[in-house]
Amino acid sequence: MTPDDATTAREPWQWPEHVWRGHVDAVRAGQRLVPDRWPGGARAAVALSFDPDHETIPLRDAETSPGRLAQGEYGARTGAPRILELLEHHGVPATFFMPAVSALLHPAEARAYASDGHEIGVHGWIHERNTLLGRDDERDLIARSLDTLASLTGTRPTGIRTPSWDFSDSTLETVLGLGFSYDSSLMADDEPYEVLARGTRTGLVEIPVDWIRDDAPYFTMDRYGSVRPHTRPRDVLEIWTDEFDAAYRDGGVFQLTLHPHVIGHRSRLVVLRELLDHISAHPGVWFTTHSGLADAARAQLRPHSPEERS
Numbered sequence: 001m002t003p004d005d006a007t008t009a010r011e012p013w014q015w016p017e018h019v020w021r022g023h024v025d026a027v028r029a030g031q032r033l034v035p036d037r038w039p040g041g042a043r044a045a046v047a048l049s050f051d052p053d054h055e056t057i058p059l060r061d062a063e064t065s066p067g068r069l070a071q072g073e074y075g076a077r078t079g080a081p082r083i084l085e086l087l088e089h090h091g092v093p094a095t096f097f098m099p100a101v102s103a104l105l106h107p108a109e110a111r112a113y114a115s116d117g118h119e120i121g122v123h124g125w126i127h128e129r130n131t132l133l134g135r136d137d138e139r140d141l142i143a144r145s146l147d148t149l150a151s152l153t154g155t156r157p158t159g160i161r162t163p164s165w166d167f168s169d170s171t172l173e174t175v176l177g178l179g180f181s182y183d184s185s186l187m188a189d190d191e192p193y194e195v196l197a198r199g200t201r202t203g204l205v206e207i208p209v210d211w212i213r214d215d216a217p218y219f220t221m222d223r224y225g226s227v228r229p230h231t232r233p234r235d236v237l238e239i240w241t242d243e244f245d246a247a248y249r250d251g252g253v254f255q256l257t258l259h260p261h262v263i264g265h266r267s268r269l270v271v272l273r274e275l276l277d278h279i280s281a282h283p284g285v286w287f288t289t290h291s292g293l294a295d296a297a298r299a300q301l302r303p304h305s306p307e308e309r310s
Helices: 017-025 056-060 066-090 100-105 107-115 135-153 171-177 233-250 266-280 290-298
Strands: 027-032 044-050 095-098 119-122 193-197 200-206 253-258 285-287
Touching: 044 066, 044 233, 044 290, 056 066, 056 100, 066 107, 066 266, 095 100, 095 107, 100 107, 100 135, 107 119, 107 135, 119 135, 119 290, 135 171, 171 193, 171 200, 200 290, 233 253, 233 266, 253 290
Parallel strands: 044 095, 044 253, 044 285, 095 119
Antiparallel strands: 027 193, 193 200
């Protein structure tokens, strides 16, 4: 049941059970989708992703100073080429979730991702905040982003990551309506799972993310705010190494979210290089795109029961 406005206007501690339960049940994790072995008999899967946000972060907030925009330009001018070189050296595919405005500003970069065999995924129009948008505006921006990336790269994306992992009340409906096969914005598990909509199976595969496996919380800098880089790069290497080692022991997935304007700096790229060296030294690791991972996960979906089909 969807809570009505009159009810939700109350304080949360005043909500009747059907209201708080309705919010919780709107989007939930269903079946965990992990095979006994990954493709090729691999023991664990590794899915690297990069969000080339570039200038869209300040543009979204109407911050147009050359200084702020230059921070984003660094990602396109310096970070992205370094990342592509590193991935080529290790023979590792990755997924690039790119805002449409970033792709329009840097079309050669978007095409380079595709031509190098990497996946392009949708990441909003201008890194908008979905929870601040109306249903129609959100759908329009995602649809335009999908069409823009398809036009620029020649390949229609099959996956989406909402900007800032911001998932609104209408995001799931929009994602399903536009035909995406997977999402990578939610955090209900370490492993892929099927998304449920109010208890109903959707067939949408979720490739879960987490702030632990994201470079931005460790390294982001805001000159006029309170956000400061608070972790040494080598401390982050230890965290991510522990995350991979645990996934390897479990036979699960190690998923990582990175940003060219963040991880692309020299002292931080050293950390990513050493992490890839560590992972590559383990036998039975399957490096894949998020789309490839979603396909392998989808193969684990159990058939719909007669009750579900009806």
